[in-house]
Amino acid sequence: MARHPEYQYLDIVENVLTKGDKRIDRTGVGTLAAFGAMMRFDMSDGTFPVYTTKRVFWKTAVKEMLWFISGQTNIRSLLQENVRIWTDWPLEKYRKATGQQISQEDFEARIVNDEQFALEWGDLGPVYGKQWRRWVGPDGREYDQIATVIETLRTNPTSRRMLFHAWNVADLDRMALNPCHNFYQFFVSGMGLETDQGEPLRPKLSLMVGTRSNDLGLGNPFNVCQQAALLAMVAQQVDMVPNELIWVGGDVHLYLNHLELAETILKREPRPFPKLRLTRRPESIDGYKIEDFEVTGYDPHPAIAAPVAV
Known part of the structure; x- marks a missing residue:
């Protein structure tokens, strides 16, 4: 039997908890930290990677992603x-x-x-949504990175330039928080494939997200969920099948006031991931609402409250 994909997350948590470098961080709370991690989640059968070892409020996570996409700050x-x-x-x-x-x-x-x-x-200043949808160039023009990615997926899906990010050096000091999940790259596979009956198969769309800094206790469960939602939305917009969500972390850490949370989830056994279905196809990426996300089969362990480090 295949190992539950959530163990990828739990392995990272356990490694940081047992071997992490203890340090005082920007917030003053302190962390245990490690450098360099990767997880891969297969979404091709409708699986929605929402962790189960503690309840993730997936609607809140998806609403935040919809807010990013809207360009609001x-x-x-x-x-x-x-x-x-x-x-x-x-x-x-x-x-x-x-x-x-x-x-x-x-x-x-x-x-x-x-x-x-x-x-x-x-x-909050020029945070994620501003950079994703309204990046201002030196000529004063605004650049919509997400719209460009979607157009490229439709017209040149083998491009190696289908990405967007929010690390705008000139704007960093005006942001409430520098971008943590700051690099999104798309990859299309299965172009030109057919069924045994000669019918065309839809290409598969994967997304890799680079994260410079990740709070494993609170941030990571939210991020993975909402990035999976983004992959599902973009795939639907370009008539492709969501394939792999690949998450890459740089500085992955546990805040010192989240250690009990970490110990608790490590004692719990993951349950099956839920399934996601988008109930309609809006005209554009801007048209999605939380009501469009139908999630079934989510039966997590109880939620664990933990403070946010500011």
């Missing part, structure tokens, strides 16, 4: 969808700037209810 639209994962950074900035120890709930309520306040305090 303000947390107001996320909060309107009840996604709170980006609040910590602007909240910390507001508290430092004003001296007010406002609660997260009150801050979020002001962002949602006061558009002017949201414009002033809810923007």
Whole structure:
């Protein structure tokens, strides 16, 4: 029997937990860290790689990906969808700037209810979505990297230049958080293949994501899930079959206040991954909504709460 693919993740967690380099990091929380990791997830049969050794709130992860794709950088639209994962950074900035120890709930309520306040305090700077969809060149023109990738997949699918990224050096100091998952490259296989009856087979689309820095406890489960969702969306848009999601990590780490989380999931046995079906095909990559994602068969172990390091 094939080994459950989630063990790839658990092996990385165990390696970092037992052999990781202890260090003080940017947040001051401290980490155990290792360098260089890879995982491969086969999605060709509809499998949706959502980890099962703790519940992953996959809808929240996919909503974040849809927000990235939209090109937005303000947390107001996320909060309107009840996604709170980006609040910590602007909240910390507001508290430092004003001296007010406002609660997260009150801050979020002001962002949602006061558009002017949201414009002033809810923007994260030129983070992921801005670079993916509206990268500004030296000539002042905006470049839509995702639209270019999709067009290339349709017109020149054997290209080695089907990628987008967010590491815009000139904009890094204006971002609330430098890009962690910062390199996305697509690869098409099976061009021109036919069935035994001579009918054309749809090509297969794979995606490799390069991640310079990855929080294994909280970030990685979210990232893998939402990157799988992105592969499914792009494949549907270009009439291909989602094939492999390949995740590559640089600095992979466990925060020192996530060690109990790591120990807990290592004691749990993975359960079958769920299946994903897109219920409709929008006219463009911009048209997807969370309601389009039908996930079946997800039966994870219980969720584990853990703090975010800011």
